[in-house]
Amino acid sequence: MRKIVSYSLISADGVVDDPPVFVHDFDEVMREHLGTVIGTQDTVLLGRRGYDDWASHWPTAGEEPFASFINGVRKVVVTSKPLGTPWAGAEVLAGDPRASLAERLAPIRNASGGDIGVHGSVTLAQSLLAEGLVDELRLVMTPYLAGGGRRLFDGAPAGALELVGSRNTPTGTVLLHYRIRRRP
DSSP states (O other): OOOEEEEEEEETTSBOSOHHHHOOOOOHHHHHHHHHHHTTEEEEEEEHHHHHHHHTTGGGSOSOHHHHHHHHSEEEEEOSSOOSSOOTTEEEOOSOTTSOHHHHHHHHHHSSSSEEEEESOHHHHHHHHHTTOOOEEEEEEESOOOOSSOBTTTTOOOOOEEEEEEEEOTTSOEEEEEEEOOOO
16 A cells, blocks of 8 residues: 655644745755655645645746656645646546545555655645544654644644654754554
8 A cells, every 4th residue: 555645844833834934944955855755756635725826836836846746746636626727637536525535545545656745735634644544744844933823733643653764954954754653
């Protein structure tokens, strides 16, 4: 089964809303880390709001490495409505919208391929965490206290994380890689 990997830019107090406010110095170590993460992914899950925001931005963002990745990768949008803005490689998640996310994602997770990424879709990431569908967390924790905003883990079930790796960057950001431990 393919892994679902949630990648989040997160403040030191857990806020994931509006990363440009708290990600000031995206340094070379962070770029390398992002390249490693997206290098394993061939599908990205997006929520509707994330899709709408990104579909109007990334296709014209130039040659930045994430732009090349996100414009070329398969994008599966979790929504019950047709997509308004066209974007190459985008499709609506198949299945009955009343079914659980686990049921709707099963055909994608059970198909061969790379990791399935979740980028920039806070509500979707929270829903996937709540349903126990996220396998790994890749957190880019910045040295900034946002003081308020949506927190990634609000509503997430309690559970243990296994630290796979961590790395400090020259700008004080900590790159965290966790595997979510499943209860037997």
